[in-house]
Amino acid sequence: MHGMHARLPKNFVLEERLEQYAQVIELDPTRYAGHWAEACHPLGTSGTGHYERIHVDLGCGKGAFVVQEATRNPETLYIALDGEPICIAYTAQHVMEAGLSNVVVVPALGSQVTSIFAPGEVHAITLNFPTPFPRKKDAAKRLTIIERLMDYRTILAEGSTVLLKTDSYPLWRFTQTQFDLAHYQVLWCSDDAHAERPDDTLTEYEQRLCAQGATVYAIEATPLAWTGPLKIEQTASVSLIDYLPDDLESLSYVPHGMQGSVINLRNRKKHERNRQKRR
Secondary structure, eight states: OBSSOOOOOTTOOHHHHHHHTGGGBOSOGGGGTTTHHHHTSOTTOSSSSSOSEEEEEESOTTSHHHHHHHHHOTTEEEEEEESOHHHHHHHHHHHHHTTOSSEEEEEOOGGGHHHHSOTTOEEEEEEESBOOOOSGGGGGGOTTSHHHHHHHHHHEEEEEEEEEEESOHHHHHHHHHHHHHTTEEEEEEESOHHHHOTTSOOOHHHHHHHHTTOOOEEEEEEEOOOOSOOOOOOOSOOOGGGGSOSOGGGOSSOOTTOHHHHHHHHHHHHHHHHHHHHO
């Protein structure tokens, strides 16, 4: 689900990896809906017999984020979801090598969360650098489009949050419109997440992007209480091109997937300026 698809390295046999680390991979996650906190708690351990919180890492990539977070928060159960089998294999490997018992790796898409979790079961959802899908025709695949936010609203407990981090300025701006339409309250919105939260856990993908000069944008929100019927009509533009800054020349870093669009728009504006000069 990340902006850059993982590539198979040489001598990497996906089927063998998935089988080797199958112990932490759940292929039938729907059977745990409503019971994750109890069913996944280690037997014979002291305490309440269930995890205190459930945190969903949606689009877990290769698992660096979830492994670090789960190590720091043993009382929380982390569910690492991703639609790419190679990401599932890497995450499962890293979880097992770290000896973590509070992480379950699930091959699934964001559109499946309402069948995997019961209403009010989840306490946090993290979206680390999801694929932006800049074209209008692919907008339904975005993890922050209004339909997905409505799904998250169903599975989130009261006061729980959805956090997006992205290098895509247009996706960040688009997501602001979607949170508003889905009746979420924005708790944090940043155009430089590293400066404002320097102690946040970084993914491998995030580290690479920052080395390339990318800015990390973030937005975190919680569903507002709503007693009446929720209106989910899409009234915002769903083409990310419409969320690019007016001054395209000021872009020192172009988000993945939008290079062609930015080049075309820059050329179009350049030709327009030249035409005006000739008049």
